[in-house]
Amino acid sequence: MIDHVHDLRSVREATDRLLTAVAKLDNAALSEESHLPGWTRGHVLAHLARNADALVNVFEGRPMYASAEAREADIARDADRPLEEQLADLRDSWNRFLATTEAPQDWSRTVELRNGVTDSAARIPFRRLVEVELHHVDLNIGYELTDLPAEFTTREIEFLADRWSGHGGVPATALAAEDGRSWRTGSAGEPTVTVHGTAAQLLAWLSGRADKGASLGTSGGPLPALPPL
Incomplete structure (x- = not known):
């Protein structure tokens, strides 16, 4: 059974770990390669911030992304920002996501993600947890698959x-x-x-x-x- 309350607690813990780890980096480190081909650490962080906003769209009944091209353009636009801006964006987008999940809503309803994929609203916190945990690994800063809960x-x-x-x-x-x-x-x-x-x-x-x-x-x-x- 999906327990969105439990999953939201897990996302909070995972986000705290991520923010603590990223805060120890510097601007030069953000331009270095991540584990994802063609993406720097800055790309990964930009994606995480924009994904949080995209999931707010899902909760509020809007398209997750305006288009695949817009999704890629937003990540490219935000990838080269300095650490202070990346951290602020990660925190702000996380707070927007959290505020949305705290609003009254029908967690049993079906919502639409990318490419026509649908899921229960109650599973969205776990989907965000996947993004935070796996992309923390992808940052290539010492958090490995073996470190995952x-x-x-x-x-x-x-x-x-x-x-x-x-x-x-x-x-x-x-x-x-x-x-x-x-x-x-x-x-x-x-x-x-x-x-x-x-x-x-x-x-x-x-x-x-x-x-x-x-x-x-x-x-x-x-x-x-x-x-x-």
Whole structure:
């Protein structure tokens, strides 16, 4: 069951960690490469701020972004700002998001995201948590997939495994974590491939991060290729 109150608390904690870490950087560090190809740390921070505003749009019934082109242009426009401006924007956009979630609303309603994707309003706080946690890792400032809270890692594996569930381009696949937990993804039917490793390694593969599954073991076939997120 989705618990948006719990997830909002988790987003607060994750945002505090992010802001504390970013405040230790300097202007030069923002122009250095992130873990995302073609993006500096400044691009990542700009995206996080604009994503918060985009989710406010979702809550208030507006298009998440005016267009894909506008989304990219806003990130490019804001990427080169100095640290003080980046931090202020992150805080301000977070406060706007938080104020929106504190307003009375029907959390059971369906809302529309990008590209026609829909979801329950109650799941939006978790979607914001995903943005904050994974992009904190993407900043390449020492926060790694192995540092993510265990609950978040488990839920994100479940979320991403479900995303590819029933996808005809991905073979039926079992995911086996070293601690004994398991999931499945891919096309319908009995899994033909089993992918095994740590939870962090499984998350890296599903989210297209770190070594993208190179450190995982498989049985029954090679590591399946996943579509882009």
